[in-house]
Amino acid sequence: MEVNGQLALTVLMGVFLIAVAAWLARVEDWRSYTPLAGGGTVGGTAEQYVSEEKPSGVIRWLTTVDHKDIGMLYGAYALVAFAVGGLMVVLMRIELADPSMTLISNTFYNSLLTSHGITMLFLFGTPIIAAFSNYFIPLLIGADDMAFPRINAIAFWLLPPAALLIWAGFFPIPDVIPAQTAWTMYTPLSAGVGSGNQMNAGVDLMLLGLHLSGVSATMGAINFIATIFTERNEKVSWANLDIFSWTILTQSGLILFAFPLLGSAIVMLLLDRNFGTMFFSVDGGAILWQHLFWFFGHPEVYILVLPPMGIVSLVLPRFAGRRLFGFKFVVYSTLAIGVLSFGVWAHHMFATGIDPRLRASFMAVSLAIAIPSAVKTFNWITTMWNGKIRLTTPMLFCIGFVSNFIIGGVTGVFLASIPVDLVLHDTYYVVGHFHYIVMGAIAFAGFAGLYYWFPIYTGRMYQVTLGKWHFWLSMVGTNLTFFAMILLGYGGMPRRYATYLPQFATLHQVATVGALILLVGQIIFVWNFVQSWLEGREVQDGDPWDLADDDLVTAEWTWFERKLETAVTDGGEDETELATDGGQTVDDADAESADDA
Amino acid sequence: MDEAPGLSDQYRTASPWPVFIALGIPISELGLLFGLFPLAVGGLLLFGGSVVGILKESGYVTSTIRAVTALAVIFLAFGAGLAFTDIALVTRGYAVIAAAILLAVGGIVFELFVREQRQTF
Numbered sequence: 119m120e121v122n123g124q125l126a127l128t129v130l131m132g133v134f135l136i137a138v139a140a141w142l143a144r145v146e147d148w149r150s151y152t153p154l155a156g157g158g159t160v161g162g163t164a165e166q167y168v169s170e171e172k173p174s175g176v177i178r179w180l181t182t183v184d185h186k187d188i189g190m191l192y193g194a195y196a197l198v199a200f201a202v203g204g205l206m207v208v209l210m211r212i213e214l215a216d217p218s219m220t221l222i223s224n225t226f227y228n229s230l231l232t233s234h235g236i237t238m239l240f241l242f243g244t245p246i247i248a249a250f251s252n253y254f255i256p257l258l259i260g261a262d263d264m265a266f267p268r269i270n271a272i273a274f275w276l277l278p279p280a281a282l283l284i285w286a287g288f289f290p291i292p293d294v295i296p297a298q299t300a301w302t303m304y305t306p307l308s309a310g311v312g313s314g315n316q317m318n319a320g321v322d323l324m325l326l327g328l329h330l331s332g333v334s335a336t337m338g339a340i341n342f343i344a345t346i347f348t349e350r351n352e353k354v355s356w357a358n359l360d361i362f363s364w365t366i367l368t369q370s371g372l373i374l375f376a377f378p379l380l381g382s383a384i385v386m387l388l389l390d391r392n393f394g395t396m397f398f399s400v401d402g403g404a405i406l407w408q409h410l411f412w413f414f415g416h417p418e419v420y421i422l423v424l425p426p427m428g429i430v431s432l433v434l435p436r437f438a439g440r441r442l443f444g445f446k447f448v449v450y451s452t453l454a455i456g457v458l459s460f461g462v463w464a465h466h467m468f469a470t471g472i473d474p475r476l477r478a479s480f481m482a483v484s485l486a487i488a489i490p491s492a493v494k495t496f497n498w499i500t501t502m503w504n505g506k507i508r509l510t511t512p513m514l515f516c517i518g519f520v521s522n523f524i525i526g527g528v529t530g531v532f533l534a535s536i537p538v539d540l541v542l543h544d545t546y547y548v549v550g551h552f553h554y555i556v557m558g559a560i561a562f563a564g565f566a567g568l569y570y571w572f573p574i575y576t577g578r579m580y581q582v583t584l585g586k587w588h589f590w591l592s593m594v595g596t597n598l599t600f601f602a603m604i605l606l607g608y609g610g611m612p613r614r615y616a617t618y619l620p621q622f623a624t625l626h627q628v629a630t631v632g633a634l635i636l637l638v639g640q641i642i643f644v645w646n647f648v649q650s651w652l653e654g655r656e657v658q659d660g661d662p663w664d665l666a667d668d669d670l671v672t673a674e675w676t677w678f679e680r681k682l683e684t685a686v687t688d689g690g691e692d693e694t695e696l697a698t699d700g701g702q703t704v705d706d707a708d709a710e711s712a713d714d715a
Numbered sequence: 716m717d718e719a720p721g722l723s724d725q726y727r728t729a730s731p732w733p734v735f736i737a738l739g740i741p742i743s744e745l746g747l748l749f750g751l752f753p754l755a756v757g758g759l760l761l762f763g764g765s766v767v768g769i770l771k772e773s774g775y776v777t778s779t780i781r782a783v784t785a786l787a788v789i790f791l792a793f794g795a796g797l798a799f800t801d802i803a804l805v806t807r808g809y810a811v812i813a814a815a816i817l818l819a820v821g822g823i824v825f826e827l828f829v830r831e832q833r834q835t836f
């Protein structure tokens with residue numbers, strides 16, 4: 119690099135560090151010793167705000183280590199990523215509305231495809247789960263906070279830089295283009311070999327970002343394991359630990375084994391790309407990458423689905439008026455899935471020509487993992503059977519989850535069978551299969567949680583009619599889009615192409631229409647979410663879902679009830695202020711639908 | 716979360732360090748990967764300084780000097796490994812070594828002069 123550039127960088131970096139130091143000097147507690155701070159007596163203001171109350175404004179959010187705040191940050195982050203990933207795929211689906219469409223170039227399509235996958239899995243999926251777990255696990259198990267609150271904050275703050283790096287190729291930076299490796303980053307393409315353009319720094323940046331998000335997930339996992347093991351209230355034993363905590367515990371275990379492996383594989387790939395190592399370019403290197411990637415990749419899909427299953431197992435019984443059927447077996451099946459999920463990875467590699475005996479054993483375990491998944495499904499259905507069903511928005515999303523999970527799971531079982539997979543591998547069938555799960559199930563459970571706990575984290579109620587619109591548009595859109603993809607796969611349509619033969623046009627158009635319906639649904643969601651948060655009807659009752667009627671109250675609602683009470687006695691803080699504006703106006707409009715029954 | 720639900724508010728609920736640790740990691744990674752000397756040094760300083768800050772704040776270490784020195788020694792070993800072994804990534808190695816030295820010097824200066832001055836008031 120020429121001297122000028124280095125000099126400029128040095129100056130920039132220096133100025134940045136000085137700014138950081140100056141800012142820290144104002145915020146950190148040694149401020150209380152400084153005569154400059156003008157903060158009054160020693161141990162006065164600074165001491166107070168660090169130990170007793172939160173600082174205000176932006177600083178509060180930048181410096182918070184409170185698990186509830188961090189949960190909110192995760193949630194906001196995940197929803198932004200969901201919007202970005204969603205808009206990317208809308209562009210792709212529009213491109214696919216017609217085989218001759220040239221709205222975007224083929225290379226740009228590939229870039230969007232890559233970023234969509236990585237964004238949805240690592241920047242939306244994992245963080246939205248972390249949003250719920252951070253906010254609610256300490257409440258559910260009666261802990262004061264996470265075991266390591268500061269590590270918790272570090273884990274979150276690694277994510278914004280990760281997103282910037284992953285998306286860096288799309289920013290107008292000279293000579294940097296987005297990665298086009300797909301989310302699986304198969305070598306030799308991702309190693310930059312050949313005449314393509316994947317030697318570009320954009321791929322390195324994406325890999326760094328992915329690595330960072332893995333570090334974040336690992337830190338979070340360690341924290342949850344420590345919290346659930348050591349911070350439980352005396353009254354919370356292993357025997358009565360709630361189902362959501364169980365799934366988070368299992369998920370954290372999976373993360374602990376899977377993500378460091380991904381991190382190492384990424385580092386190896388970066389070394390291959392930049393420092394001349396040959397991990398993946400020697401004989402067998404390409405298959406080595408696939409083994410390493412999928413040894414992480416399959417557990418990753420369960421990392422993403424287990425906690426949503428936990429949310430559904432927690433929420434669905436509340437609106438069925440009964441306890442979760444076969445609670446113990448739901449826990450056992452969670453643990454069984456956790457263990458088995460490390461023994462199935464090569465079902466993603468059936469078509470690579472690996473040893474047929476190996477293939478057969480992976481087929482056997484893959485079929486076996488369907489059993490605990492089915493146990494859960496039957497338990498959800500039996501919980502609802504003869505129950506007192508209340509079709510609230512969160513309940514609708516739970517039922518949608520079960521329905522979509524069945525289709526996603528059954529198509530998965532077919533893929534696990536080698537002869538079937540050899541026909542369907544790398545077709546849209548696979549895309550349909552996993553989207554039934556990632557969109558139809560995981561995102562649905564996320565929405566169920568967002569609606570169910572809306573009163574707790576906003577103090578208000580969402581607008582019921584809009585919630586139902588959101589559900590139905592999502593349900594119809596998901597099934598239209600992804601069922602069309604399953605059919606496309608049967609027809610032999612290969613995945614990851616920006617165009618197709620004319621015979622696939624109709625089904626592709628159906629899929630595009632489905633995606634647009636989904637888009638409309640999510641716009642309604644955003645509107646409902648933001649508007650209700652700002653001016654929804656205030657919740658006065660600590661049990662807005664009337665869970666007490668069926669004796670189904672859980673710890674987080676008890677906490678909420680007490681919070682409402684204490685807020686009233688000491689006059690509340692900022693809550694009362696908010697009450698005066700939006701509070702009344704929407705009140706009557708939504709009063710009778712408030713019960714959402 | 717026992718009796719009073721607002722309890723966690725009475726714990727220390729703010730710390731300025733996590734953001735900077737989280738920034739220091741990618742900045743130094745970028746610097747080391749692409750061989751951008753200033754980014755590598757600056758990122759490592761940010762990371763190292765914040766790690767010491769957070770350890771001090773949470774009471775895991777009592778002496779700033781010792782924490783800084785320990786970290787500087789680790790950086791030094793890593794940098795020497797990069798620069799003087801068969802790995803032979805010389806510039807990157809020197810960047811890490813430079814960060815180690817700056818960190819140590821900075822820590823000592825802070826402890827001897829800045830901290831003391833503040834406390835005499």
Ligand code: HEM
Nearest residue numbers: 419423465466484488527530531533534543544548552555
């Ligand atoms: C019932 C259990 C399941 C079985 C037996 C199963 C089986 C399979 C198989 C065999 C494939 C490889 C298809 C191919 O590329 O030829 C596959 C792909 C995939 N599955 Fe599943 N699956 C199951 C559940 C899940 C779940 C719960 C998720 C997500 C949370 C999931 C996500 C995926 C993804 C993302 C892919 C595509 C990977 C890629 O090539 O990009 N699956 N599944």
Ligand SMILES: [Cu+2]
Nearest residue numbers: 416463465466
């Ligand atoms: Cu799999």
